[in-house]
Amino acid sequence: MVNVLINGYGSIGKRVADAVAKQDDMKVIGVTKTKPDFEARMAVEKGYKLFAAIPERKHLFEEAGIPVEGTLDDIIEDADIVVDGAPKKIGKANLENVYKKHGVKAIIQGGEKAGDAQDSFNSLWSYNRCYGKDYIRLVSCNTTGLCRSMYAINSVADILKARIVLIRRAADPNDVKTGPVNAIVPNPVSVPSHHGPDVVSVIPELDGKIMTSAVIVPTTLMHMHSIMVETSGTNRDEIIDALAKTPRILTLKASEGFDSTAKIIEYARDLGRSRYDLNEIAVWEESVNVVDNEVYMMQAIHQESDVIPENVDCIRAMLEMESDNLKSIEKTNKAMGLIK
Template identity: 55%
Template sequence: MIKVGINGYGTIGKRVADAVSCQDDMEVIGVVKTKPDFISKMATKRYKIYTTKTENIAEFKNKGLNVEGTIEDLLDGIDVVVDASPEGVGAKNKVMYEKHNVKAVFQGGEKHELTGISFNAQSNYRDALNKDYVRVVSCNTTGLCRTLKTIDDVAGIKKVNATIIRRATDPGDPKKGPINAIEPVLKIPSHHGIDVKTVLYDLDISTMAVKVPTTLMHLHAITVDMIDKKTDLDDIVRALDKARRIILINGSDGLTSTAEIMEYARDLGRRRGDLFEIAVWKDGMNIRDGVLYYYQAIHQESDVVPENIDAIRAIMGMEDAEKSMDLTDKSLGIMK
């Protein structure tokens, strides 16, 4: 039984905690929260809570919430910590994990250099085997890796250009914008393509990105110059249909936007209405002169959750990537 702690119980942390709970070979020893807010209250119903420093404990007690101790206490009782703290904070936490001799899975908000190994289960699981520290790439990078790896395997990729149309913030956040504007990422290429290369090492990819006023999903408009110019749409569709953690959808079925995709996900009955899979429009694809064009939608809150589970198994030494992904996908009800 792999003993797991979750440091940070926000959008990603709470989902990873629930996913770890579903695994037969793992258990959640505790989760770390800073403040005794409604999220902590919910967390106490499922998990033991730890906090970042001794001074916080009284604050939790005042609100009637039981705290087991500080994060350092938690670290003494676990094999792996999933660091789901805010962007950049993971880098500071690493010193503490080293001190306690605990392996760690970081998120895409941290720099690649923090761990030297960035992770996407379908692309490079074995490169993380038995490592002490690994970084699961961001939601956008995860989505790009899943489909591009599949396409590269079937057709070979000469060059990718993609435009990332990003949601402004997550549905539960009332603070950030824009609420009526389109905001381009002026640094070209945007970091997304550069990040893909931390997983698909030899891929030639450039990305541009814009932020738009929506909260549900990101959407990618992708152009792939293929090496094998004889590849036809059927080859691509067949490969994507077979690949893990990708679903093919059709606008003709009424799935015309990210709104309908998330409505579909809620109807699936999963906790929080999550969609772990990358949704690719089958009837929104074309090939012209050996160039493949397609759209995909990314549920930014959840697509990295199965990757975190596989990353835990990889650093804990499970050699068989397919077996890990089988276990993860079955436990989370991932469709295929």
């Protein structure tokens, strides 16, 4: 039973905490917050030991009537690994200023850059590379999703050239400061976007073979990818079969009512998923097509949650708890109640 500390109980952190708590080989020894908001109160109510991420703010929690056990410094030495859930750029600062100083292993999230850690993690592609490592970056939701679908395609054919257009959600559901409300925003406005190189940070063999462009649109539910992949040779049945065999990819049929990201989220709600998380990515079955050995498909990514089971697997790899990535995936999935 290894000790996991969640530094930053926000969108990612609170989900990783719950996922870790469900595993039988790891436990959450504490979570941190920078401010005493409702998430902090709920962390305590859920039974997590709460620590002030910033020592000078400890009194704010006490004044707000939210009990804290201490500050980050009081707990970090007890951790075998820290999962960083801080906002973009803060994760890197935490790695340099806190985790390395304390000599504790750490996972930083996909908002940080590839070079900020020793390697970039995806359960299917780089589990072995990250095995036993100290500082690992867990790639973003979009990159995680692309790694899964590239894994499926790669399992039946060589990928010669992948072209992907990412249609990104504007803001998470709880974010009222971010737009657009009514516009399409090329982001970045230059082509290629950074997503291709980020996939390459996980899958070096795709270097020079992946081009991505991205826009942001006014929705909060999910990202979406339109994927076009030239291959050495395959057919639709092979791809459908490969998607079915790849962990954490669901193939959903528009003919069954999955006609948009909204219906996919409705499905997650009906499944009774906590926070309506869909940790698996969803591929629309009708969108899968192969013409002249080029694979076409469209997929949806729940931005808040597809990386969560990857964080659990990453802990197992870094702490050398399980050498077989597929066994870790299966164990994580089972504990979290994932479909596959």
